[in-house]
Amino acid sequence: MSDDEPVRDLTSALRFLQVAVARQREDHERVDATLEALMAALIEAGVITDEAIDDHLMVASRTARQRRPEELSVRLWSGDDKYAIPDPGIDCEARMHLCQGRCCSFDFPLSEQDLDEGQVRWRHHQPYMIAQREDGYCVHNDPATRGCGVYAHRPGTCRQYSCRTDKRVWIDFEARIPAPLDVRPRLIEIRRPAKKPTP
Numbered sequence: 336m337s338d339d340e341p342v343r344d345l346t347s348a349l350r351f352l353q354v355a356v357a358r359q360r361e362d363h364e365r366v367d368a369t370l371e372a373l374m375a376a377l378i379e380a381g382v383i384t385d386e387a388i389d390d391h392l393m394v395a396s397r398t399a400r401q402r403r404p405e406e407l408s409v410r411l412w413s414g415d416d417k418y419a420i421p422d423p424g425i426d427c428e429a430r431m432h433l434c435q436g437r438c439c440s441f442d443f444p445l446s447e448q449d450l451d452e453g454q455v456r457w458r459h460h461q462p463y464m465i466a467q468r469e470d471g472y473c474v475h476n477d478p479a480t481r482g483c484g485v486y487a488h489r490p491g492t493c494r495q496y497s498c499r500t501d502k503r504v505w506i507d508f509e510a511r512i513p514a515p516l517d518v519r520p521r522l523i524e525i526r527r528p529a530k531k532p533t534p
């Protein structure tokens with residue numbers, strides 16, 4: 336990782352947050368205005384009372400909270416000191432030609448320890464999930480050797496992972512029969528700016 340990479344990461348994260356906040360504010364203003372108009376019209380027409388609206392709002396807010404999309408959540412790995420995690424004892428080098436290092440295509444969040452160190456990159460649009468390339472692998476995974484570019488600082492999830500019983504990796508671990516490779520490109524979803532209502 337070059338010296339200015341953390342600064343670039345932070346700048347991108349800040350820009351993402353600013354754009355996300357601006358879009359959310361526009362969305363909220365539009366929904367607010369629509370609701371206000373609708374409620375005023377219903378009360379005026381004698382269809383509903385203020386109190387009945389409050390009751391419905393309470394139920395609707397609860398449902399909305401339960402439906403909050405995953406990508407709006409911040410995820411962090413809550414394990415202890417990653418440097419204290421015992422090595423699961425798998426000879427990755429001897430198996431790499433079979434497994435293609437596919438464990439480095441699995442999705443997971445970083446920990447506060449990782450964030451403090453600033454060595455491992457995360458997805459700015461989905462904090463603090465490991466940053467991945469479009470080929471589905473972690474950005475720190477070398478596509479030629481499948482080695483880890485941040486090995487000394489790799490996250491706790493990578494340190495504790497054992498593929499021994501993972502059917503995504505091995506049909507038979509002992510016999511060294513790999514499962515079919517299923518690494519799919521992950522496309523980053525970029526939202527279009529919301530259309531403003533016609534005045």
Ligand code: SF4
Pocket residue numbers: 425426427428430431434435436437438439496497498504
């Ligand atoms: S899939 Fe297993 S053998 Fe292959 S790199 Fe990952 S931990 Fe090592």
Ligand code: SF4
Pocket residue numbers: 438439440455473474475476477482483484485486489490493
């Ligand atoms: S940090 Fe290293 S070990 Fe962990 S997923 Fe990325 S390349 Fe693999």
